[in-house]
Amino acid sequence: MLSAREQFFNSDGGTASIGLGIEVGDSSTSTAGRGVYNATTEPMTNARSWRNGQTNTSTTATPAATATSTPISAQVAAVKQTPLEPVEEGEEEVHVDMDALSNLPSRDPVDIEFKELSLTVKLGFNRGEKEILHNVCGKFPGSQLIAIMGPSGAGKSTLLDALSGFKTTGVVGSILLNGRRRDLPSFRRLSCYITQDDRLQPLLTVSENMHIAADLKLGENVSYEEKETRIEDILLLLGLYDHDQTLTMRLSGGQKKRLSIAMELINNPTVMFLDEPTTGLDSSSCTKVLELLKRLTSQGRTIICTIHQPTAKLFQIFDQVYVLSAGNCVYQGGTQKLVPFLQSVELPCPMYHNPADYIIELACGEYGFDKIDTLKSATENGSCLTWFNNPGAVLRSEALMRKYPIPKRTKNVSLENTSFRNQCSVLLRRGYIKARRDTTMTHMRIIVNIMVAVLYGAMYDHAGREGSRVLDNYNLLFAILMHHSMTTMMLTVLTFPIEMTILIKEHFNRWYSLKAFYFAMTVIDLPITLLSSFIFSVIIYLWSYQPMEWVRFWMFFAISLLIVFVGQSFGLIIGAWFDVVNGTFLAPVLTIPMMMFAGFGVTLKDLPSYLKWGSHISHLRYGLEGFIGAIYGLNRGVLECNEAPYCHYRYPKKFLEEITMSGDQFWKDLIALCAITFLLRLGAYIVLKAKIKSIR
Numbered sequence: 001m002l003s004a005r006e007q008f009f010n011s012d013g014g015t016a017s018i019g020l021g022i023e024v025g026d027s028s029t030s031t032a033g034r035g036v037y038n039a040t041t042e043p044m045t046n047a048r049s050w051r052n053g054q055t056n057t058s059t060t061a062t063p064a065a066t067a068t069s070t071p072i073s074a075q076v077a078a079v080k081q082t083p084l085e086p087v088e089e090g091e092e093e094v095h096v097d098m099d100a101l102s103n104l105p106s107r108d109p110v111d112i113e114f115k116e117l118s119l120t121v122k123l124g125f126n127r128g129e130k131e132i133l134h135n136v137c138g139k140f141p142g143s144q145l146i147a148i149m150g151p152s153g154a155g156k157s158t159l160l161d162a163l164s165g166f167k168t169t170g171v172v173g174s175i176l177l178n179g180r181r182r183d184l185p186s187f188r189r190l191s192c193y194i195t196q197d198d199r200l201q202p203l204l205t206v207s208e209n210m211h212i213a214a215d216l217k218l219g220e221n222v223s224y225e226e227k228e229t230r231i232e233d234i235l236l237l238l239g240l241y242d243h244d245q246t247l248t249m250r251l252s253g254g255q256k257k258r259l260s261i262a263m264e265l266i267n268n269p270t271v272m273f274l275d276e277p278t279t280g281l282d283s284s285s286c287t288k289v290l291e292l293l294k295r296l297t298s299q300g301r302t303i304i305c306t307i308h309q310p311t312a313k314l315f316q317i318f319d320q321v322y323v324l325s326a327g328n329c330v331y332q333g334g335t336q337k338l339v340p341f342l343q344s345v346e347l348p349c350p351m352y353h354n355p356a357d358y359i360i361e362l363a364c365g366e367y368g369f370d371k372i373d374t375l376k377s378a379t380e381n382g383s384c385l386t387w388f389n390n391p392g393a394v395l396r397s398e399a400l401m402r403k404y405p406i407p408k409r410t411k412n413v414s415l416e417n418t419s420f421r422n423q424c425s426v427l428l429r430r431g432y433i434k435a436r437r438d439t440t441m442t443h444m445r446i447i448v449n450i451m452v453a454v455l456y457g458a459m460y461d462h463a464g465r466e467g468s469r470v471l472d473n474y475n476l477l478f479a480i481l482m483h484h485s486m487t488t489m490m491l492t493v494l495t496f497p498i499e500m501t502i503l504i505k506e507h508f509n510r511w512y513s514l515k516a517f518y519f520a521m522t523v524i525d526l527p528i529t530l531l532s533s534f535i536f537s538v539i540i541y542l543w544s545y546q547p548m549e550w551v552r553f554w555m556f557f558a559i560s561l562l563i564v565f566v567g568q569s570f571g572l573i574i575g576a577w578f579d580v581v582n583g584t585f586l587a588p589v590l591t592i593p594m595m596m597f598a599g600f601g602v603t604l605k606d607l608p609s610y611l612k613w614g615s616h617i618s619h620l621r622y623g624l625e626g627f628i629g630a631i632y633g634l635n636r637g638v639l640e641c642n643e644a645p646y647c648h649y650r651y652p653k654k655f656l657e658e659i660t661m662s663g664d665q666f667w668k669d670l671i672a673l674c675a676i677t678f679l680l681r682l683g684a685y686i687v688l689k690a691k692i693k694s695i696r
C-alpha cells in the first residue's frame with residue numbers, strides 16, 4: 001500500500017486524492033486547489049494519527065471528516081502537557097526527576113546572532129574551493145530550543161560547526177554573542193558540542209564516565225560531595241540514575257545520547273550544540289531526548305540542534321526553526337509560525353501535511369527551484385525576524401550587551417578548567433580502568449606475546465648456543481624484531497583512530513589539553529608494554545638457549561623494548577593521520593624499506609652507495625645490530641658444535657665478519673633507537689596537533 005506521501009507524488013498531473021480526505025491539484029509545482037492550512041489553522045502536531053491509519057478514506061475534504069478527528073488544538077495541548085511519552089509495551093521506563101533540574105544553577109541567556117556568514121572549504125590540491133554556506137544570517141535567542149533543519153547536504157552540520165567554533169577555517173562573516181563579537185576562547189568556556197555519533201568510553205560505567213567528566217571539568221576546588229550531588233542530579237534528570245553501574249557499551253542508543261548530554265551538563269554550559277541528537281533513535285527516545293533538551297532551556301540555556309526531518313510531534317517541541325537549502329536560509333522563525341509564513345509566500349502547507357516535511361520538500365526543490373528563491377527572499381536569507389514567536393520581545397544588540405554581558409577573556413589562562421597535573425592524573429585513572437577491562441588491548445597483547453614466543457622457541461630450540469645453527473639464530477633475531485615492530489604498530493594503527501574521535505570531541509569541549517592526553521596515553525601503556533615484552537624475552541631467550549649471562553639478557557631486552565616503542569610511535573603517526581583502512585595498508589608498506597635497509601637480506605656493506613642513507617634511518621638495522629652485539633659481541637667464546645660434524649660459524653668473530661657487523665656497536669645502536677623513538681614520539685604529537693587543526 002502506498003504511503004500518503006507516495007500517493008501524493010504519484011498523482012498524474014490532474015486532481016488526485018491522497019487518501020486523507022483531501023483533494024490535491026497538480027502535484028509537481030503548485031499547491032493551488034489542495035486542502036491547505038490557513039494562517040489561523042493550527043498545524044498538525046501528531047503525525048502518527050494519520051500515519052497509523054487513523055485516516056478517513058473518503059476522497060474529498062469534508063467538514064465531517066475533520067470533525068471526527070481529534071481537534072488539532074487538543075493534540076497540541078496534549079503534547080505540551082505530557083512531560084514524557086507514556087512508556088509503550090516492552091520499552092524501558094525512564095524515571096526522570098524534575099526536581100533535580102532546580103539544583104542546576106540557572107544561566108544568563110546567550111543570544112547568538114550571525115551576519116553574512118559564509119563557509120568555504122578547500123577541495124584539495126588543484127581542485128579549488130567550494131562555498132557551503134552563502135552569506136546566511138540568523139538570530140538564535142537565548143533560552144530556546146532551536147532546530148537547524150534542511151535536506152541532506154544543505155549545510156546543517158556546517159552551520160553548527162561554524163557557530164560553535166568547531167570549524168574556523170574558511171569562515172567569513174560575523175558571529176555575535178549578546179551583541180558582542182564572538183571571542184572564541186570565551187565562547188568555548190560557555191558552550192559545548194555534542195557530536196552525532198556517541199563518542200563515549202565503552203568500557204567505563206555510566207557512573208565512572210560521569211566522575212571522570214566531573215574531575216576533568218570541575219577540578220580539584222570542587223569537593224567530592226559537591227561533585228557527587230551534581231552527578232546524581234544530572235543522572236536523575238536524564239533518567240540514567242538506575243543505570244549508573246551499567247557499562248556504556250551496554251546502553252541503548254537513547255541512553256548513550258542522554259549520557260553524552262549528561263557528561264557535558266556537568267559544568268553547566270550556557271549554549272549547547274547537538275549534531276543530530278535524534279538520529280538512530282526510535283520515535284519514543286527522540287521525544288524523550290528533545291523534551292529533556294527543552295527542559296534544559298528553561299534555565300537560560302540556548303540549545304541548538306541539527307535535525308533531518310522531524311515528525312510533526314517532534315517539530316512541535318522546538319521553539320524556533322532555521323531551515324537551510326543548499327547553504328541558504330529558507331525559513332527562520334517560530335515553529336508555530338511556519339504555516340502562516342508559508343501562506344504569506346503563497347506556498348500554503350497542504351492540509352494534514354506535516355509542515356516540517358513540507359518545508360523540507362520545498363527546500364529540496366521538489367516543487368520547483370523557483371520556490372527556493374521565493375523562500376530565500378522572503379526570509380532575506382535569515383535577516384528577517386518577522387516570523388519569530390515574539391518578534392517584539394527579541395532584544396536589540398545594544399540592549400543585550402548591557403543586560404547580559406558575556407564574561408571577558410582573562411589573558412594567559414588555559415582553556416581547560418583544571419591543572420595539567422589534574423588532567424594527567426584523571427586521564428591515567430581512566431586509562432587504568434580501560435586497560436583492566438580491555439581484553440583486546442591488554443589480555444591479547446600478553447597472550448599473543450606468549451604464543452609467538454612459544455612458537456619461535458619451538459622452532460629455534462637450542463639455536464642460540466649451537467655453532468651449526470648460527471644462521472638460524474640470526475633469522476630468529478630478525479623474526480623477533482619483526483614481531484615487536486609489527487604487532488605494536490598494527491595494534492596502534494587499528495585502535496588509535498577510535499581513540500582519536502573521542503579525543504577530538506573531549507579536547508574541543510576543553511576537558512583536557514593535547515599535552516595531557518599525550519602524556520597520559522604514553523605513560524598508561526608503559527606497564528603493559530614492559531610486561532608483555534619482558535615475558536616474551538624471557539621465554540624466547542631461555543627456550544632458544546641464548547648465552548646465560550645477565551648482561552646479555554638485559555641488552556637483548558633493552559633492544560626489544562626500544563623496537564616496541566619505535567613500532568608504537570610509528571603506528572601513532574599513521575593512526576593519527578590516516579583512517580583504519582589507509583593506515584592498515586600504509587603501515588606494512590612503510591616497514592618494507594626499513595627491512596631492506598636493516599642489513600638482513602643484503603649486508604650493509606653491499607648496499608648501493610646511493611641507498612646507504614637508508615640504513616641510517618632504519619630502526620630495524622639498529623635493532624638487528626644491537627641484538628647481534630648482545631648475543632655475539634662482548635668477545636663471546638667458541639660455540640658448541642653438537643648437532644653437526646662441521647660448524648662453519650663456531651667462532652662468532654667469523655660470523656660477525658661475514659655479516660659485516662663488528663659486534664661492539666651496542667651503545668651506538670641503543671642511542672640511535674632512543675633518538676628515533678624520541679623523534680617519532682615528537683612527530684606523532686605534531687601530527688596529532690596538525691590533524692586536529694586540519695579538521696577545524
Ligand SMILES: Nc1ncnc2c1ncn2[C@@H]1O[C@H](COP(=O)(O)OP(=O)(O)OP(=O)(O)O)[C@@H](O)[C@H]1O
Pocket residue numbers: 121122123130132150151152153154155156157158159306308
Ligand atoms: N570538507 C569538505 N569538503 C568538501 N565538501 C564538503 C566538506 N564538508 C562539507 N562538504 C559538503 O558541504 C555540504 C554540506 O555538508 P553538511 O555536512 O553540512 O550537510 P548536512 O546538511 O549536515 O547533511 P546531512 O544531513 O546529510 O548530514 C555537503 O554537500 C558536503 O558534501
